[in-house]
Amino acid sequence: MSTSTTTSTTAATGRVDASRARPRPIILDCDPGHDDAAAIILALGNPAIDLLGVTTVGGNQTVEKITRNARSVLRLCNREDVPVHQGASRPLLHDVEVAAQIHGESGLDGVELPDPTVPVAPGHAVSFIIDTVMAAAPGEITLVATGPLTNIALAARIEPRIVGRIAELVVMGGGFHEANWTPAAEFNIWVDPEAARIVFEESWPITMVGLDLTHQALATAEAEEGIRRIGSELSEAFLGLMAFFRRAYKENQDFDDPPVHDPCTIAYLIDPAIVRTRRAPVRIETHGQYTTGATVVDLRGQAPEDVHTQVATELDHAGFWRLMTEAIAALS
Ligand code: RIB
Ligand code: CA
Numbered sequence: 001m002s003t004s005t006t007t008s009t010t011a012a013t014g015r016v017d018a019s020r021a022r023p024r025p026i027i028l029d030c031d032p033g034h035d036d037a038a039a040i041i042l043a044l045g046n047p048a049i050d051l052l053g054v055t056t057v058g059g060n061q062t063v064e065k066i067t068r069n070a071r072s073v074l075r076l077c078n079r080e081d082v083p084v085h086q087g088a089s090r091p092l093l094h095d096v097e098v099a100a101q102i103h104g105e106s107g108l109d110g111v112e113l114p115d116p117t118v119p120v121a122p123g124h125a126v127s128f129i130i131d132t133v134m135a136a137a138p139g140e141i142t143l144v145a146t147g148p149l150t151n152i153a154l155a156a157r158i159e160p161r162i163v164g165r166i167a168e169l170v171v172m173g174g175g176f177h178e179a180n181w182t183p184a185a186e187f188n189i190w191v192d193p194e195a196a197r198i199v200f201e202e203s204w205p206i207t208m209v210g211l212d213l214t215h216q217a218l219a220t221a222e223a224e225e226g227i228r229r230i231g232s233e234l235s236e237a238f239l240g241l242m243a244f245f246r247r248a249y250k251e252n253q254d255f256d257d258p259p260v261h262d263p264c265t266i267a268y269l270i271d272p273a274i275v276r277t278r279r280a281p282v283r284i285e286t287h288g289q290y291t292t293g294a295t296v297v298d299l300r301g302q303a304p305e306d307v308h309t310q311v312a313t314e315l316d317h318a319g320f321w322r323l324m325t326e327a328i329a330a331l332s
Pocket of ligand 2 (some may be wrong): 033147
C-alpha cells in the first residue's frame with residue numbers, strides 16, 4: 001500500500017492526529033446499499049485509507065443480501081482480500097425495516113455484480129470489531145458506520161474498553177435540520193434508535209455526517225461525466241448503480257440528482273477540509289410519538305468543553321466528486 005501524508009483532527013475531543021505518514025486503518029460497518037458501495041470503493045481507491053475489514057448490518061436490505069452485496073463490490077474492485085464479517089440481522093428492539101424502494105429487492109439493484117469467490121469471513125462482525133480494536137495500539141483504529149448502529153452498540157456493550165481505544169467513530173446518520181424516513185428521522189437512526197442512543201451516549205469522539213451534509217453530495221450529470229470518461233468495468237458498474245439510485249430518489253423523495261450519502265464519511269477522513277464540521281451535543285430520541293429516531297443537535301451557541309460529538313455541515317462538492325472519480329480510476 002503506498003504511503004500518503006494526511007492530517008486530520010478529531011475536533012470532537014480536540015484530539016489532533018499528528019500528520020499521518022501512513023494510511024489510516026478503518027473498519028467500515030455498512031448495509032450496501034448503493035451509497036455504501038460507493039463508500040467501499042472510495043475507501044479502497046484512496047491511499048490515505050487502509051480498509052481492514054467490512055462488517056455488515058441489516059438495514060437497506062436483509063443482512064444476508066447486504067453481506068453478499070459487500071462481497072460482490074469487493075470482487076468488482078478486485079479486493080476480495082478484505083474480509084467481510086456478517087453482523088446483526090435485526091435492530092435491538094424494533095422490527096426489521098428495509099429500504100427496498102430506494103435500493104431494490106437485492107439491495108444493489110441496477111447492475112449485475114460479479115459473484116463473490118471468497119466466503120464470508122468466520123466470526124461475527126461484532127467480534128471482528130472488538131478483536132481488531134483491542135489488538136491494535138490505542139488511537140489506531142477508526143470505525144466508520146454507514147448503516148444502522150446495531151453492531152457498534154453491541155460492540156461497545158460487550159467490550160466497553162473499545163470506547164477509549166479508537167481514534168474516532170464516523171457515522172453517516174441523522175440530521176439537524178434534515179430527515180428522510182419520517183418527518184423527524186433519518187433511516188439509519190430510525191431503524192435502530194436504541195442502538196444509536198447507546199452509541200451517541202458513549203464518550204468516544206463521534207463525527208456525525210448527517211443528511212444536512214450528505215444532501216449536498218448530489219450525483220450531478222457533471223460529476224457522472226467525469227466518471228464516465230474513465231470507461232472501465234468499474235466506472236460503468238458505478239454509473240449503473242447511480243442510474244437506479246437516481247430513479248429511486250426521484251420517485252420516492254423528488255430529488256433530481258441522488259444524494260450519495262455514505263462516501264462522505266470516507267471523504268472526511270481522507271481530507272477533513274472537504275467536510276466542514278462544528279462541535280455540538282447530539283441526543284437520540286427513542287420515545288417520541290412522532291419523533292422517534294430524531295437526532296436532537298443543540299446548535300445554540302458554543303458547545304461545552306466536554307462535548308465529544310461534532311456534526312458535518314458543509315461539503316466541498318467538487319472536492320468530494322474529485323476523490324470519488326480518482327478512486328474509481330485508481331481501481332480500474
Ligand atoms: O439515510 C441514508 C442512509 O440510510 C444511507 O446510509 C443509506 O445507505 C441508508 O443506509
Ligand atoms: Ca448505508
